[in-house]
Amino acid sequence: MSAMGTRAERAVLDGPEWETVVGLEVHSELMTQTKLFCCCRNAFGDQPNTNICPVCLGLPGSLPVLNSHAVELAMRIGTALHCEVRPSSFHRKNYFYPDMPKDYQISQYDEPINVGGWLQLPDGSRVGIVRAHLEEDTGKTTHQGETGRIHAADYALVDYNRAGVPLVEIVSEPDIRSAAQARLYVTELRAVLVATGASDGRMEEGSLRVDANVSVRRVGAGAYGTRCEIKNLNSLRSLGRAIEYEAARQVALVESGGAVAQETRHWDEHAGRTVPLRSKEEAFDYRYFPEPDLVPLAPDAEWQARAAGAIGLLPSARRERLAGLIGRAPTPQQVDQVHVLVGQGLDDLVVAAVGQGAPADLALVRATNELAADLDAALALDPATFGRLVEMEAQGSLTATQSKAVLAELLAAGGGDPAAIAAEKGFEALSESSLAAVVRDVVDANPEEWARFSAGEDKLAGFFTGQVMRATGGKADGKAIAAELGRLRR
Numbered sequence: 001m002s003a004m005g006t007r008a009e010r011a012v013l014d015g016p017e018w019e020t021v022v023g024l025e026v027h028s029e030l031m032t033q034t035k036l037f038c039c040c041r042n043a044f045g046d047q048p049n050t051n052i053c054p055v056c057l058g059l060p061g062s063l064p065v066l067n068s069h070a071v072e073l074a075m076r077i078g079t080a081l082h083c084e085v086r087p088s089s090f091h092r093k094n095y096f097y098p099d100m101p102k103d104y105q106i107s108q109y110d111e112p113i114n115v116g117g118w119l120q121l122p123d124g125s126r127v128g129i130v131r132a133h134l135e136e137d138t139g140k141t142t143h144q145g146e147t148g149r150i151h152a153a154d155y156a157l158v159d160y161n162r163a164g165v166p167l168v169e170i171v172s173e174p175d176i177r178s179a180a181q182a183r184l185y186v187t188e189l190r191a192v193l194v195a196t197g198a199s200d201g202r203m204e205e206g207s208l209r210v211d212a213n214v215s216v217r218r219v220g221a222g223a224y225g226t227r228c229e230i231k232n233l234n235s236l237r238s239l240g241r242a243i244e245y246e247a248a249r250q251v252a253l254v255e256s257g258g259a260v261a262q263e264t265r266h267w268d269e270h271a272g273r274t275v276p277l278r279s280k281e282e283a284f285d286y287r288y289f290p291e292p293d294l295v296p297l298a299p300d301a302e303w304q305a306r307a308a309g310a311i312g313l314l315p316s317a318r319r320e321r322l323a324g325l326i327g328r329a330p331t332p333q334q335v336d337q338v339h340v341l342v343g344q345g346l347d348d349l350v351v352a353a354v355g356q357g358a359p360a361d362l363a364l365v366r367a368t369n370e371l372a373a374d375l376d377a378a379l380a381l382d383p384a385t386f387g388r389l390v391e392m393e394a395q396g397s398l399t400a401t402q403s404k405a406v407l408a409e410l411l412a413a414g415g416g417d418p419a420a421i422a423a424e425k426g427f428e429a430l431s432e433s434s435l436a437a438v439v440r441d442v443v444d445a446n447p448e449e450w451a452r453f454s455a456g457e458d459k460l461a462g463f464f465t466g467q468v469m470r471a472t473g474g475k476a477d478g479k480a481i482a483a484e485l486g487r488l489r490r
């Protein structure tokens, strides 16, 4: 929950009597070379209608052939989400829409490949997974006109490059109770999908699209309220805002004596509200029937094991590994650092640096503050180089300020020797004896302040540190100054 909260959010959350109930359907495009049932390229951003063939255009007489790598990726996703991976089959889901050249979508209906799992969120809550099934994506329609919406459009363009791209749809239980938890779920799920190698996780390119089923009920009520489905939320921000708005709308409706109608709604990002799209279809509207051109799918145990073995380290395990380097219970700040670094994929760099002898606390701080600022360069940085720099700072041969400057240089240049860069910049560490001499000079020049500091006025430490920094041109290390002042005061 954002600390501020929108008016809509407060209306729901400040009142003790209402509870928001959310289930999410996440569509993840799979990172395969080719589409789900043909050999067309699966690529984002190509010239429209260049990756198409009779199969994905649904031309008469064409036959689908299932992409085995898509099946493998679907099994990895199911395994990572603790689902039962089981024999499955494909159905035709019939509906007419211009971006669906076949007028039906091949999907999995009553026999999905993955059923019954869960995802543990970083806050400790657990969201149940109903199913994660395979299906093909539709094409993409672009409405040409001032608003980009279908209303008031002059005409529409259709790109079939996406038609037939493999998707896994992950359907959660209605276990989510707030917009913040929904965002957390999608963030964690996205990280899991990336770790399995199934998805690139790029929401902005549509690789991950979310539909939210939102309802409200009185706290303590057993039955769920009538839900509305909000379609195609393509950013975490939209997801959170749409849930907050929709829950508040439903509460206001019910409290004023109305009833929520089950329907599909569209999130208008610009207006900040949901608007009705269509009344909710029932399953029979789609006239599902078994796809006659595809045989049932029954991966053997050996293939399932191979898929499970190909899953990378999952985000929860990565966080544990990184936190374990600290060597004691991490502070709340370090817990945040661990989350951020794993989320950004910078944890491997820190693990390698610590493995080479760099202290974990300092490596975490430098990675969170400095590396994250230039992520692409940081991900290309040699861990040994990062490790050497952190060690130089830990040993006191570079101050914090100097260390940051050298790291910025390393990122800008795509690598280098930290010691050489430090020398080039004239970053010679002050020897202990010369620092002691400077501190003594500063103390002698400020007898009145020194008397007060000696008498216990601790805040004057900042004054003396500043004086020493000025006298050394910023080359002194703050910790070393504090140690020297402490020694003199005794």
Ligand SMILES: [Zn+2]
Residues within 6 Å of the ligand: 035, 038, 039, 040, 051, 052, 053, 054, 055, 056, 057, 164
């Ligand atoms: Zn094709």
